[in-house]
Amino acid sequence: MTAKEWLEILESELKKLPKAEREGIISYYNEMIADGLECGKDEQEIVNSLGNPFDVASKILQENGIYQKAGEGNQEFYQTPPPRKNGLPVWAMLLIGFFGVVVGIPVVVSLFAAWLAVVISFWACFIAFVVSAVGCALGAIVAIFMGIVGAIENGWAIVGACILGTGVCSLLSVGFWYLSIGFGKLTVWVKKLITERGKKA
Amino acid sequence: MDVQLKRGLLDVCVLAVLKQGESYGYKIISELSPYIEICESTLYPILKRLEKSGCVTTRTAEHNGRLRKYYMITQMGKHKINEFLSDMDEFVKVHEFIRRRNV
Numbered sequence: 001m002t003a004k005e006w007l008e009i010l011e012s013e014l015k016k017l018p019k020a021e022r023e024g025i026i027s028y029y030n031e032m033i034a035d036g037l038e039c040g041k042d043e044q045e046i047v048n049s050l051g052n053p054f055d056v057a058s059k060i061l062q063e064n065g066i067y068q069k070a071g072e073g074n075q076e077f078y079q080t081p082p083p084r085k086n087g088l089p090v091w092a093m094l095l096i097g098f099f100g101v102v103v104g105i106p107v108v109v110s111l112f113a114a115w116l117a118v119v120i121s122f123w124a125c126f127i128a129f130v131v132s133a134v135g136c137a138l139g140a141i142v143a144i145f146m147g148i149v150g151a152i153e154n155g156w157a158i159v160g161a162c163i164l165g166t167g168v169c170s171l172l173s174v175g176f177w178y179l180s181i182g183f184g185k186l187t188v189w190v191k192k193l194i195t196e197r198g199k200k201a
Numbered sequence: 202m203d204v205q206l207k208r209g210l211l212d213v214c215v216l217a218v219l220k221q222g223e224s225y226g227y228k229i230i231s232e233l234s235p236y237i238e239i240c241e242s243t244l245y246p247i248l249k250r251l252e253k254s255g256c257v258t259t260r261t262a263e264h265n266g267r268l269r270k271y272y273m274i275t276q277m278g279k280h281k282i283n284e285f286l287s288d289m290d291e292f293v294k295v296h297e298f299i300r301r302r303n304v
Contacts, residue, residue: 025245028226031269032241035227038265049240056242063246 003033006047013057016066025060104194111187119180122173129169137162211239211247213285216256219274220282223260226270248272256281 007029014022029050036046050056061067088096137159144155202210211233218224218232226244233239251257256278260271 028245032227034267051242059242
C-alpha cells in the first residue's frame with residue numbers, strides 16, 4: 001500500500017466525521033508521512049508504522065463518539081450513546097429490583113386503594129348529607145304550605161336546622177378534602193421513594 | 202501499564218517536550234519514543250485534548266513547500282507539568298510506604 005492509498009482509505013472511512021475534523025486528521029497524517037520521508041524513511045516503512053488505516057479510522061470514530069457495528073466491515077456506522085456506568089454489580093441491582101417489585105408494588109397499590117376509599121367515602125358522605133338536608137328542608141316547606149305542621153314557626157325551624165346542617169357539613173368537607181389530598185400526596189411520595197431507589201440501583 | 206495512567210503520563214510527556222520549545226507531530230514522537238510507547242494515532246487525540254484544554258496553542262507555518270503545524274506550550278500547560286511533578290512526589294512517598302510493607 002502506498003502512502004496515498006493509505007490516506008485515501010482513511011479519508012473515506014472518516015466520512016461520518018464533520019468536515020473540519022476530518023480535514024484536520026488528514027492533514028496531520030499527511031504531515032507525518034511527509035516528515036517521515038524527509039527524515040529518510042522508506043514509504044513502505046512509514047505506512048507500516050502508521051498501522052491498518054481501517055483500524056486507525058475506527059479508533060478515531062470511537063474517540064468522536066461514533067460506534068461501529070461489530071463485524072460489520074467498515075461501511076455501516078451508527079451513533080450510540082456511550083454505555084452508562086453502573087455503580088453496583090448486576091446481581092445487586094437484580095436483588096434490589098426484585099425487592100422493589102415484591103415489596104414496592106403491593107405497598108403502593110394498597111396505599112392508593114386506601115386513598116381511593118377515603119375519597120369515595122368522603123364524597124358519598126358529603127352527597128348523602130347535602131341531599132338529605134335539602135330533602136328535609138323541601139319536605140318542611142311542603143309541609144308548611146300543606147298545613148300539616150301545627151305551627152308555621154316549627155316548620156321554618158326545621159328548614160333552618162337543615163340549612164345549618166348543610167353549612168356544618170360543608171365546613172367539615174373542607175377539612176376532609178385536605179385530608180384526602182394529603183393522603184394522595186403520601187401515596188405519590190412513597191411510590192417515588194421506591195421507584196427512585198430502583199433507578200439509583 | 203494501566204490505560205488511564207498512561208494517557209495521563211503521555212499528556213505531561215508531550216507538554217515536557219514542548220517546554221523545550223515549539224515542536225511538530227513527527228518530532229514529538231521521535232523525542233518521546235525512547236521513553237514511552239507512542240505512535241501517530243495516539244498522539245493526535247493527545248494534541249487535540251491539550252489544545253482544547255488550553256495547555257497548548259498552535260500555528261501553521263510553511264516548510265519545504267508544504268504546511269506544518271507547530272505546537273507551543275501555554276502558561277496553563279506549564280502549570281500542568283508542575284502539578285504533575287508535585288503529585289508524583291506524593292506518589293513516591295506512597296510507593297515507598299507500600300514497598301516497605303510488601304516484604
